[in-house]
Amino acid sequence: MNLHLDIAVDLGTFDLAVALGAAGGAVTAVLGPNGAGKSTLLRCIAGSLAIDRGTISLGGRVLDAPPTTFVRPEHRAIGVVHQDHLLFPHLSALDNVAFGLRSRGVRRAAARDGARELLDRLGVGSVASSPPTELSGGQAQRVALARALATEPDALLLDEPLAALDAATRIEVRRDLRRHLAEFAGPAILVTHDPVDALALADEVVVLEAGRVAQRGPIGEVTSEPRSRYVADLIGTNLLVGTADGTSLTTDRGLVVALAEAPRGPVFATIAPAAVALHRREPEGSPRNRWRTTVAHLDRLGDRVRVHAALPVGLVAEITPASAADLALAEGSELWVSVKATEVVAYPR
């Protein structure tokens, strides 16, 4: 059961144009900054928003293909889990899960049996008779997943399913979700802001920016060769965009960077923040890349300090608090930055 879509939607101030395929049994994470169009994409698949052009099909069945075909949301066999679970407040957890089965014509007793079994499977059987207001965030999210799975959907859509949970619950629900997604035979699309969710849960990643696919592929590939500032920021690495001539690369900010081996033409390049060395005086010896700059700002990140060099150098270095103290770094202070040519990893744009 594969999901295929190639769609265009025009919302006036925003337009979405996306093509993607998601295989049965695979989890595809959709990542992207606020306003990139992630929720709009899910609404199109779920059927709460009709597309303007293109097609959406699931298991070969066409769900939306204007102007001829539009399958209503309740006939799409797609389960949806939202960030805020959206359980019916006047129904118990059990009846929330049974509701979907009832609306598909399953008799009351059988629907409640099915719902009870699912709640047990998801580890929330003990709160079956509680109303949503008496559930913790983690319990409510498990009930919401049970409700989505109850009708045996052909595909699952999860819109930031872990975002409303506290840190400890999030880890627990993420682990359970991983297990349930592994058992799910259809395609699952997971919208998330959190690269940890994508790493833990997804097989494939699609990065959306401004309504377009900026990058896609297996998660390891996307993170090892970022092709947008959004992805580079997400994984915390330096991304250079420029043109290479075989020995060096000139960035779009006018910085010339020596390379150990270089493709020619338009390239991206990454430099790990830990590979950016800082010095109070001009470094001696081998580094071919050395620049005099100032500190634009400093961030403390766990047991590391991230030092942002001013433009046009614009690189971020990651050092220990002890080194930051040795270097007497403060915003505006002068420093030298060096990077070995072998630490610059370039790949074609």
Ligand SMILES: Nc1ncnc2c1ncn2[C@@H]1O[C@H](COP(=O)(O)OP(=O)(O)OP(=O)(O)O)[C@@H](O)[C@H]1O
């Ligand atoms: N019904 C609508 N009419 C007009 N514009 C809309 C409509 N719905 C969403 N938009 C716009 O579409 C853009 C994409 O919104 P969307 O909610 O899909 O982004 P998102 O990637 O899910 O963002 P977030 O991460 O903040 O949830 C936004 O600029 C939003 O204002």
